[in-house]
Amino acid sequence: HCSLRYRKEVAEQVKLILQAPDMQEARRRLNEFVEVFGSKVPKAVACLEEAFEDAMAIMAIPAKYRKRFRTTNMQERLNEELRRRERVIRIFPNDDSAHRLLGAMLAEINEQWQARRYLDMDEFNEWWEGQQQNTSNVLELNKKVN
Known part of the structure; x- marks a missing residue:
């Protein structure tokens, strides 16, 4: 949406x-x-304005976790x-052999993780519970007002 210039x-x-370090x-x-x-570049500006909230949604999460969630x-x-491991074999005799190798590797990696x-x-869950509590407080206030 942007000219080369x-x-x-x-x-x-x-x-x-x-x-940016924060939403503000x-x-x-x-x-x-x-x-x-x-x-x-009006099209680029319109695109950015439209997608801004979605692109910055990560800012709602504590800074400590942002990099791991956004990369x-x-x-x-x-x-x-x-x-790296698949290159060692070079040519698989059939699709099933490739699936078996990849499946075994993924199972091994899963066990390691x-x-x-x-x-x-723990810290994230505490933060999340606080967010949920704030949301329920706002909903209760809205019910009382309406």
């Missing part, structure tokens, strides 16, 4: 918006972006490991 500058500004700063950066690029590093590492802790969910 502005592509690099727009990409840099969008990256700054997405890397992200909105401020979005407003600046709209002011600067609104007339230059695909774990999936990419898994794919690398599968490819069962013993690990990817995130310390």
Whole structure:
């Protein structure tokens, strides 16, 4: 949605918006972006404004967990490991043999991860319970008002 003339500058500004430390700063950066690029690349601006809330949904989660939730590093590492082991065989005699190898590898990786802790969910669960409590309090207030 952006001409080549502005592509690099727009990409840099969008990256700054997405890397904002909190929602307030992200909105401020979005407003600046709209002011600067609104007339230059209206389709890109409209697209960003429309998708802003979805793109920034990760901000609702505590900062400690954001990077792990928003990146695909774990999936990419898994794919690398599968490819590394699959390359050793080079040619599979049939599809079933490839499925067996990949299935065995995934089962092995699953067992390894069962013993690990990817995130310390205790703190996250406490935060989540607080969010649920706040939501139920708001709903109760709405019932009383209406």
